[in-house]
Amino acid sequence: MTAPSTLLSDRLQDPRLIRQYAYLNGKWTHGEGGREEPVTDPATGEVLGHIPVLEEAQITAAVDAADAAFAGWRALRANERSEILEAWYALLQENSEDLATIMTLEQGKAIGDSRGEVQYGASFIRWFAEEGKRTYGDTIPSHMPNAALGSLKEPVGIAALITPWNFPLAMITRKAAAALAAGCPVVIKPSNETPFTALALAELGERAGIPAGVLNVVLGEPSTVSKVLCAEPRIRALSFTGSTRVGELLMEQSASTVKRLSMELGGNAPFIVGPDMDPKEAAEAAVAAKFQTSGQDCLAANRILVHESIHEAFVEAFKESMSALKVGNGLEDGVDLGPLIHGKAVEKAQSIVDDAVDKGATLHESTQTPVAGDNFFMPVLLTGITRGMKVWDEESFSPVAGILPYSTDEEAIELANDTEYGLASYLYTHDVRRIWKIMRGLEFGLVSVNSVKMTGAPVPFGGVKESGLGREGGPTGIEEYLETKFFCLGGM
Numbered sequence: 058m059t060a061p062s063t064l065l066s067d068r069l070q071d072p073r074l075i076r077q078y079a080y081l082n083g084k085w086t087h088g089e090g091g092r093e094e095p096v097t098d099p100a101t102g103e104v105l106g107h108i109p110v111l112e113e114a115q116i117t118a119a120v121d122a123a124d125a126a127f128a129g130w131r132a133l134r135a136n137e138r139s140e141i142l143e144a145w146y147a148l149l150q151e152n153s154e155d156l157a158t159i160m161t162l163e164q165g166k167a168i169g170d171s172r173g174e175v176q177y178g179a180s181f182i183r184w185f186a187e188e189g190k191r192t193y194g195d196t197i198p199s200h201m202p203n204a205a206l207g208s209l210k211e212p213v214g215i216a217a218l219i220t221p222w223n224f225p226l227a228m229i230t231r232k233a234a235a236a237l238a239a240g241c242p243v244v245i246k247p248s249n250e251t252p253f254t255a256l257a258l259a260e261l262g263e264r265a266g267i268p269a270g271v272l273n274v275v276l277g278e279p280s281t282v283s284k285v286l287c288a289e290p291r292i293r294a295l296s297f298t299g300s301t302r303v304g305e306l307l308m309e310q311s312a313s314t315v316k317r318l319s320m321e322l323g324g325n326a327p328f329i330v331g332p333d334m335d336p337k338e339a340a341e342a343a344v345a346a347k348f349q350t351s352g353q354d355c356l357a358a359n360r361i362l363v364h365e366s367i368h369e370a371f372v373e374a375f376k377e378s379m380s381a382l383k384v385g386n387g388l389e390d391g392v393d394l395g396p397l398i399h400g401k402a403v404e405k406a407q408s409i410v411d412d413a414v415d416k417g418a419t420l421h422e423s424t425q426t427p428v429a430g431d432n433f434f435m436p437v438l439l440t441g442i443t444r445g446m447k448v449w450d451e452e453s454f455s456p457v458a459g460i461l462p463y464s465t466d467e468e469a470i471e472l473a474n475d476t477e478y479g480l481a482s483y484l485y486t487h488d489v490r491r492i493w494k495i496m497r498g499l500e501f502g503l504v505s506v507n508s509v510k511m512t513g514a515p516v517p518f519g520g521v522k523e524s525g526l527g528r529e530g531g532p533t534g535i536e537e538y539l540e541t542k543f544f545c546l547g548g549m
């Protein structure tokens with residue numbers, strides 16, 4: 058194993074949070090074949106450290122460990138599991154600055170956003186620590202004589218959790234806290250771009266008293282890991298957050314073992330602005346909804362639909378607000394947008410811009426001086442966009458915004474729904490009848506009216522259409538990890 062880089066550990070109050078190993082059965086483990094992969098800082102290109110590439114047998118060993126731990130974990134009383142989760146939550150709080158630093162170094166996001174994500178991610182642990190005490194069953198009025206009927210809630214079994222790089226901490230805790238609270242052991246496969254946040258979470262989990270085998274982190278070639286996890290009959294639930302393309306692949310790979318599937322996939326959010334809105338207020342909200350995490354957010358407002366009567370004023374206000382965003386290394390004070398995750402993301406952003414301009418859109422650039430560095434991409438706006446352009450048809454996942462005018466509420470609804478995705482949508486208007494009509498017409502799992510912020514631990518988060526299956530957070534979030542066992546007591 059390559060000697061640990063000090064680029065990460067030197068910046069931390071507790072350097073022991075940096076683990077360059079997989080975490081199997083409570084042990085920090087090398088890859089048996091000796092293969093490893095570098096993890097780089099997207100802002101500087103520097104190598105932060107290495108992670109092992111596990112062999113198939115080691116991934117199966119993680120499932121063996123989870124299987125062996127299952128009986129003990131489910132047998133704990135709900136309040137005992139809750140105490141362990143509360144201890145994990147407290148450790149996230151105690152180490153919040155280190156966790157935020159790790160996240161910014163490996164993901165690139167502004168340190169303020171990383172701090173926010175630690176709080177957001179930790180909130181799921183606290184929420185599910187409580188919710189795990191309330192997995193009630195039912196009694197059912199009997200339709201038969203001399204019988205008592207009811208149902209129990211039981212943990213579904215081992216859960217595999219596969220997560221993306223854009224929210225390296227919260228996408229893990231949103232799943233793991235619910236699964237663990239329900240009594241399910243977990244095998245986590247984080248993104249290879251952001252493994253150190255996941256490994257720090259495992260280290261804190263161990264300190265919190267999560268027993269060996271209950272929480273495992275596997276690393277390696279994504280297609281190898283998913284092949285083993287999907288084909289493994291002992292894994293009863295697969296929860297994935299990532300692109301629709303990979304989600305569809307995992308659904309196919311899981312078909313032969315008929316797992317419970319939870320899919321949090323891509324989005325292409327519309328942001329509708331009504332004619333009654335103050336253009337400046339609405340434009341500031343749209344800029345916030347578009348550019349967080351440099352646009353690499355499944356909730357990012359990609360297709361901004363503005364009523365024709367305020368379109369011109371809105372575009373001017375948007376440009377001004379966009380130009381105030383400071384791009385740079387996420388560790389620096391005052392930076393709003395960090396780099397994109399890697400060179401391919403920069404190429405994709407440029408191709409979206411080129412495609413739109415070739416097809417007749419107008420490009421508006423930020424007035425800020427461009428930042429030097431391979432992975433930096435300055436925020437831009439495209440006006441005059443139309444269907445058939447990549448900026449309309451694809452999930453952009455970049456700081457490229459597009460604005461289109463519309464004339465009637467019906468047209469706004471039709472344009473908003475013109476996508477295979479159905480995750481988030483935004484609506485800005487103070488007209489109550491318009492709110493009700495448009496909200497009911499939007500084919501999205503989440504509708505946020507007059508607010509950019511919408512997510513949180515109590516919220517049923519998830520999409521319709523090709524944005525996914527199932528909901529995370531809220532009481533429905535724990536249901537993803539529970540089976541309903543019906544019982545009939547005859548001869549009563």
Ligand code: NAD
Pocket residue numbers: 219220221222223224228246247248249279280283298299300301303304306320321322323324354355452454480520524525
């Ligand atoms: P991705 O689909 O490329 O990767 C997600 C995970 O799948 C990673 O762990 C990755 O290593 C793994 N993976 C990649 N290729 C694989 C393969 N061939 N077989 C098996 N596993 C594979 O997504 P990403 O680039 O990490 O994240 C961006 C995507 O995630 C966007 O589409 C975004 O909308 C989506 N996302 C959705 C939500 C949500 O809640 N709906 C939240 C965040 C991100």
